Amino acid sequence: MKNSNAHVSEAVRDSDCFPKLRAAVILGDSFKIKAWQLAALRECTGLLDVELVLSCRNTKIKRRLFRNLLYFLINYICLKNNQTKKMTYRPQDAEVISFDSVYNRNWQSLPTEILQKIESKNIDVIIKFGMNLLVIPEPLSAKFGVLSFHHGDPQKYRGRPAGFYEILHNAGSVGITVQKLSNKLDGGAICASAASKLYPWSYKKTARNFYRNSEPLLKKAIHNVIVGNIQPNRAEGKNYTLPGNLKALYFILLLLKRNVQRLRYGFFYEKKWNILVYKTSPLDFDSKQDKVMISADGKMAAVSPEYTFYADPFFSTSGEELYVEALNEKNGLGEIVALETKSTILKRVILKKNHCSYPQPILIDNKEYLLPEISSFSCQNLVLVKNGGNQLFPLKGLEKHRLVDATYFFHNNTHFIFASEADRSSDNLKLFTA
Numbered sequence: 135m136k137n138s139n140a141h142v143s144e145a146v147r148d149s150d151c152f153p154k155l156r157a158a159v160i161l162g163d164s165f166k167i168k169a170w171q172l173a174a175l176r177e178c179t180g181l182l183d184v185e186l187v188l189s190c191r192n193t194k195i196k197r198r199l200f201r202n203l204l205y206f207l208i209n210y211i212c213l214k215n216n217q218t219k220k221m222t223y224r225p226q227d228a229e230v231i232s233f234d235s236v237y238n239r240n241w242q243s244l245p246t247e248i249l250q251k252i253e254s255k256n257i258d259v260i261i262k263f264g265m266n267l268l269v270i271p272e273p274l275s276a277k278f279g280v281l282s283f284h285h286g287d288p289q290k291y292r293g294r295p296a297g298f299y300e301i302l303h304n305a306g307s308v309g310i311t312v313q314k315l316s317n318k319l320d321g322g323a324i325c326a327s328a329a330s331k332l333y334p335w336s337y338k339k340t341a342r343n344f345y346r347n348s349e350p351l352l353k354k355a356i357h358n359v360i361v362g363n364i365q366p367n368r369a370e371g372k373n374y375t376l377p378g379n380l381k382a383l384y385f386i387l388l389l390l391k392r393n394v395q396r397l398r399y400g401f402f403y404e405k406k407w408n409i410l411v412y413k414t415s416p417l418d419f420d421s422k423q424d425k426v427m428i429s430a431d432g433k434m435a436a437v438s439p440e441y442t443f444y445a446d447p448f449f450s451t452s453g454e455e456l457y458v459e460a461l462n463e464k465n466g467l468g469e470i471v472a473l474e475t476k477s478t479i480l481k482r483v484i485l486k487k488n489h490c491s492y493p494q495p496i497l498i499d500n501k502e503y504l505l506p507e508i509s510s511f512s513c514q515n516l517v518l519v520k521n522g523g524n525q526l527f528p529l530k531g532l533e534k535h536r537l538v539d540a541t542y543f544f545h546n547n548t549h550f551i552f553a554s555e556a557d558r559s560s561d562n563l564k565l566f567t568a
Contacts, residue, residue: 204382
């Protein structure tokens with residue numbers, strides 16, 4: 135890894151595969167864009183040239199202040215975060231235009247002069263980050279149509295607000311879709327979709343998570359529309375609206391209840407893991423009973439008294455030792471220790487002081503290294519395992535990344551590391567190459 139040039143630029147590979155699309159971006163008033171939207175556009179650098187930025191000045195947002203007062207309070211506390219922070223978006227190479235939309239009840243239309251501008255610039259795709267319900271003219275000169283995000287699974291949750299009813303129903307996840315807009319509410323063809331982890335005790339954490347998980351999805355959607363890989367959308371989910379004060383109050387009380395339950399679990403329950411060592415494969419398949427059978431000849435490790443549990447086991451490259459995470463009973467931090475494989479007796483401590491886990495061994499030039507998770511205090515390092523101590527080697531190109539459960543393999547003269555990043559480990563798995 136010492137000669138690594140970090141991970142390969144995806145933008146270069148994109149431009150090699152597809153010619154860049156000429157894009158227009160629709161924003162709200164004053165050319166404002168949210169942080170997660172800007173990040174989504176930056177992910178598409180190798181696929182898009184933004185030629186036109188359109189700012190709609192007259193989008194009307196109807197608010198029933200008295201009926202929805204408690205929800206607006208929830209919105210202010212939970213949906214205002216670093217992902218929804220607004221900033222001005224005026225790229226140097228793009229033409230920027232302010233315009234007034236044409237209203238027909240709750241639906242907005244682009245005026246004729248804007249449609250003509252889109253056609254004259256040979257725009258291929260329009261990215262909609264502003265306005266409300268938009269009428270899609272037929273025909274539309276942009277051959278790939280108008281792409282727009284919807285935070286919710288349209289088969290279950292249409293309308294708004296994003297994530298609210300999923301938490302209310304303890305749905306487990308919040309859907310994210312990028313649609314090619316049609317004139318049916320949340321009924322456009324699905325260009326890309328994902329599920330973002332829901333935190334049933336926190337609307338703020340849930341929202342921050344689905345906004346962050348939206349960032350890479352636009353790029354996938356553009357790939358799919360180029361190759362024609364889009365799916366029909368029946369949009370059969372209930373059309374939800376902003377909750378009234380009684381429902382919002384129930385929502386607040388529900389979150390309080392779940393937080394109390396979570397605190398109770400944290401105070402009075404403790405997870406304990408252990409490892410089993412088998413001489414042969416621990417799993418077999420019983421075709422008569424049509425189920426997997428677990429072997430009974432496994433040896434359970436006797437956890438050394440100074441530790442609470444063992445977890446994350448790996449055989450050493452020689453097979454003579456087991457490397458495991460051992461949770462220190464006194465300070466609650468994980469340590470990397472070596473056990474004797476046959477007896478599972480503790481032999482030595484390899485890495486400690488800060489929280490460490492997931493000690494995958496790697497053999498490079500006949501030297502054994504570990505690739506431990508140390509994301510709580512450091513970027514990714516290799517640890518040279520040898521008698522009498524160890525040495526740390528930071529991986530070039532990963533200095534700015536805090537990796538969780540990094541898993542390494544080598545193939546065709548290329549180093550691969552699968553890992554999540556510490557700030558979004560519950561949903562996103564990345565592949566780094568060198």
